[in-house]
Amino acid sequence: MRLRKVAFYAVAILFAVWTILPIVLIALAALTPRQELYSWPRQFVPSTISLESFQFFVNSHGVLASTGRSVIVAVATVLIALLVGAPAGYALARFRFRGKEAFRIGILLTRMFPTSLLAIPLAVLYLKTNIYDTILGLAFMHAALAMPFVVLITSSLFLKVPYDLEEAAMTLGCSRIGAFARVSLPIALPSLVAAGIYTFVLSWNEVFASAVLTVHNRTLPAHIISTLNVSPLNFKFAGGFFMIIPALIFIFIVRRYLLSMWGVAINK
Amino acid sequence: MADVRLEQVTRRFGSVVAVNNVDLHIKDKEFMVFLGPSGCGKTTTLRSIAGLEKIDQGRIFLGERDVTELPPGQRGIGMVFQSYALFPHMTIADNIGFGLKIKKVPASVMAERVNRVAQLLYLDNLLHRYPGQLSGGQRQRVAVARALVIEPAVLLMDEPLSNLDALLRLQMRAELKKLHHAINATTIYVTHDQVEALSLGDRIAVMKDGQIVQCDVPMEIYDKPANVFVGSFIGNPPMNFIRGEIMRENGQLLIKGRGFSITPSTRFTPILQGRSEIILGIRPENFRVQFHEPTDTTNAVRASVEVVELLGNIRLLTIDLSGSILKVSVEPHTAVNPGENVWLTWNEDKLCFYDSETEWAITPSRVSA
Ligand SMILES: Nc1ncnc2c1ncn2[C@@H]1O[C@H](COP(=O)(O)OP(=O)(O)OP(=O)(O)O)[C@@H](O)[C@H]1O
Ligand SMILES: [Mg+2]
Numbered sequence: 001m002r003l004r005k006v007a008f009y010a011v012a013i014l015f016a017v018w019t020i021l022p023i024v025l026i027a028l029a030a031l032t033p034r035q036e037l038y039s040w041p042r043q044f045v046p047s048t049i050s051l052e053s054f055q056f057f058v059n060s061h062g063v064l065a066s067t068g069r070s071v072i073v074a075v076a077t078v079l080i081a082l083l084v085g086a087p088a089g090y091a092l093a094r095f096r097f098r099g100k101e102a103f104r105i106g107i108l109l110t111r112m113f114p115t116s117l118l119a120i121p122l123a124v125l126y127l128k129t130n131i132y133d134t135i136l137g138l139a140f141m142h143a144a145l146a147m148p149f150v151v152l153i154t155s156s157l158f159l160k161v162p163y164d165l166e167e168a169a170m171t172l173g174c175s176r177i178g179a180f181a182r183v184s185l186p187i188a189l190p191s192l193v194a195a196g197i198y199t200f201v202l203s204w205n206e207v208f209a210s211a212v213l214t215v216h217n218r219t220l221p222a223h224i225i226s227t228l229n230v231s232p233l234n235f236k237f238a239g240g241f242f243m244i245i246p247a248l249i250f251i252f253i254v255r256r257y258l259l260s261m262w263g264v265a266i267n268k
Numbered sequence: 269m270a271d272v273r274l275e276q277v278t279r280r281f282g283s284v285v286a287v288n289n290v291d292l293h294i295k296d297k298e299f300m301v302f303l304g305p306s307g308c309g310k311t312t313t314l315r316s317i318a319g320l321e322k323i324d325q326g327r328i329f330l331g332e333r334d335v336t337e338l339p340p341g342q343r344g345i346g347m348v349f350q351s352y353a354l355f356p357h358m359t360i361a362d363n364i365g366f367g368l369k370i371k372k373v374p375a376s377v378m379a380e381r382v383n384r385v386a387q388l389l390y391l392d393n394l395l396h397r398y399p400g401q402l403s404g405g406q407r408q409r410v411a412v413a414r415a416l417v418i419e420p421a422v423l424l425m426d427e428p429l430s431n432l433d434a435l436l437r438l439q440m441r442a443e444l445k446k447l448h449h450a451i452n453a454t455t456i457y458v459t460h461d462q463v464e465a466l467s468l469g470d471r472i473a474v475m476k477d478g479q480i481v482q483c484d485v486p487m488e489i490y491d492k493p494a495n496v497f498v499g500s501f502i503g504n505p506p507m508n509f510i511r512g513e514i515m516r517e518n519g520q521l522l523i524k525g526r527g528f529s530i531t532p533s534t535r536f537t538p539i540l541q542g543r544s545e546i547i548l549g550i551r552p553e554n555f556r557v558q559f560h561e562p563t564d565t566t567n568a569v570r571a572s573v574e575v576v577e578l579l580g581n582i583r584l585l586t587i588d589l590s591g592s593i594l595k596v597s598v599e600p601h602t603a604v605n606p607g608e609n610v611w612l613t614w615n616e617d618k619l620c621f622y623d624s625e626t627e628w629a630i631t632p633s634r635v636s637a
Contacts, residue, residue: 168349
């Protein structure tokens with residue numbers, strides 16, 4: 001028993017270090033003054049905290065514009081994914097219909113195709129429909145990537161809101177939609193927001209589709225990737241750190257919901 | 269004025285017929301109880317009246333209105349769910365006021381009506397709390413208050429007391445009865461607890477397999493069960509059923525069964541005539557137990573006591589009548605021991621007769637028909 005516990009913590013710690021170490025290293029490098037970054041041997045901890053690299057990164061060409069685009073794409077992704085995915089999740093939770101299980105599995109199967117496999121056909125399709133290199137087109141793609149997650153998570157959210165509650169609201173004068181809007185939606189809202197934030201982060205981090213489907217209208221990760229081999233070291237570190245921060249903050253805010261969404265209660 | 273009429277109502281779930289061609293007329297302001305074993309269709313019938321269940325056939329009328337196609341909110345009903353179904357994200361006041369808010373009742377009127385109902389159900393101190401902060405009994409009262417505040421013509425309740433402990437259930441039962449007299453609604457109450465049904469109902473509709481087997485006032489249901497099922501479902505312990513053959517000896521009708529032979533009085537002749545077999549139904553309390561051979565033994569049956577149980581207000585005897593087991597209740601102070609031989613007689617007025625094949629009650633009119 002004790003051995004199992006030790007093994008469990010060992011693996012957990014290993015995993016945590018595996019995840020955290022690169023973040024810490026990038027953060028430290030990003031906050032190191034430029035000279036120190038290139039000096040040898042390099043100190044592990046910088047002598048002074050410097051925002052020099054950061055300023056350089058933020059002020060370099062295309063960064064602010066692509067950051068703005070990233071935000072717009074992410075917001076649009078969240079809206080599309082929730083508007084389409086949440087009703088699908090609700091239907092999965094509430095209704096019995098023919099082919100329900102097939103539908104559920106079909107949603108999961110969409111994640112089986114690596115995006116790289118779809119890249120060329122998608123690019124062709126986007127060119128044909130004139131949404132290539134547009135913000136909206138990219139948001140569609142990100143929403144499609146997030147869809148399985150949104151549908152399955154919202155369906156499990158709505159399953160947790162007893163249908164009785166909606167029926168009670170209906171006997172008290174609500175229409176079916178009214179009952180949903182006044183009862184199920186408010187109860188599920190915090191978790192829906194969490195799902196939305198998760199989707200936001202997903203879009204914010206996504207590189208591949210962005211790089212393939214846009215040329216001029218690139219999001220931040222795609223912009224950084226495409227300029228990576230021509231940019232100096234401090235630009236890379238600052239860029240990496242800049243990208244990580246919002247994701248970290250958001251995930252930290254909603255971690256409680258993420259855990260409960262995946263069925264693990266967080267220990268207080 | 270809201271009587272409730274069900275005309276040939278049928279509801280199927282795939283191959284299961286949950287409600288099977290039910291006809292029922294519930295009078296205005298009546299307290300009607302649906303009683304029956306699990307899965308007999310009580311809830312489905314109630315939900316059909318509420319409009320939460322779409323019926324496959326038939327019509328439903330509330331008062332003069334045909335409500336068959338109306339959504340729940342427009343039927344003029346209020347419903348109390350078994351789970352209470354309180355809205356967890358709203359205070360008790362908002363829960364109770366919900367129906368009024370939907371109906372866009374002005375805030376001042378709303379507050380007043382919420383307060384009035386809250387007082388009626390002793391909830392006035394809890395209005396600012398959330399459902400999660402209430403006890404089971406309090407939640408139950410909120411559920412009732414929320415259904416009542418919209419002043420429904422018909423109040424529907426699905427096993428509202430089943431989640432409460434025994435003592436609280438007893439208390440709430442009396443309160444619900446009082447409440448029914450205080451409000452002006454027709455009430456339909458679903459339960460599988462026969463004691464609740466007998467104590468609350470003006471009338472009881474006993475259901476089985478989606479059909480109403482018997483619908484009558486509690487005393488009739490108890491005294492004259494329409495068939496063997498009703499007799500064994502209602503009453504604790506249930507009615508005794510004894511099979512016997514009908515014979516004719518010296519021009520007199522006899523009922524002979526395992527270990528007994530009795531001569532019923534001639535007023536039962538119309539019931540017995542022309543049959544070869546019959547089922548007798550007798551409630552445990554309608555026996556008389558004698559410890560000595562009575563002077564007249566024509567209708568006395570000898571049997572042995574197997575088990576004696578004191579249940580507080582009665583002493584329950586399990587009696588072996590040549591292989592058939594009878595439950596007989598006697599005064600709690602009766603001195604009786606297992607193994608003892610006793611003589612049983614019964615109150616002939618309370619005797620019920622059932623067809624040996626259909627198990628339905630035989631009444632003289634049924635015979636002539
Ligand atoms: N939504 C449903 N889908 C399929 N079958 C159902 C559904 N609701 C009820 N049934 C079936 O219809 C029959 C009647 O069910 P109902 O809930 O009305 O019984 P009940 O008398 O209320 O029983 P209980 O005392 O257990 O609550 C049962 O056989 C049940 O399995
Ligand atoms: Mg039920």
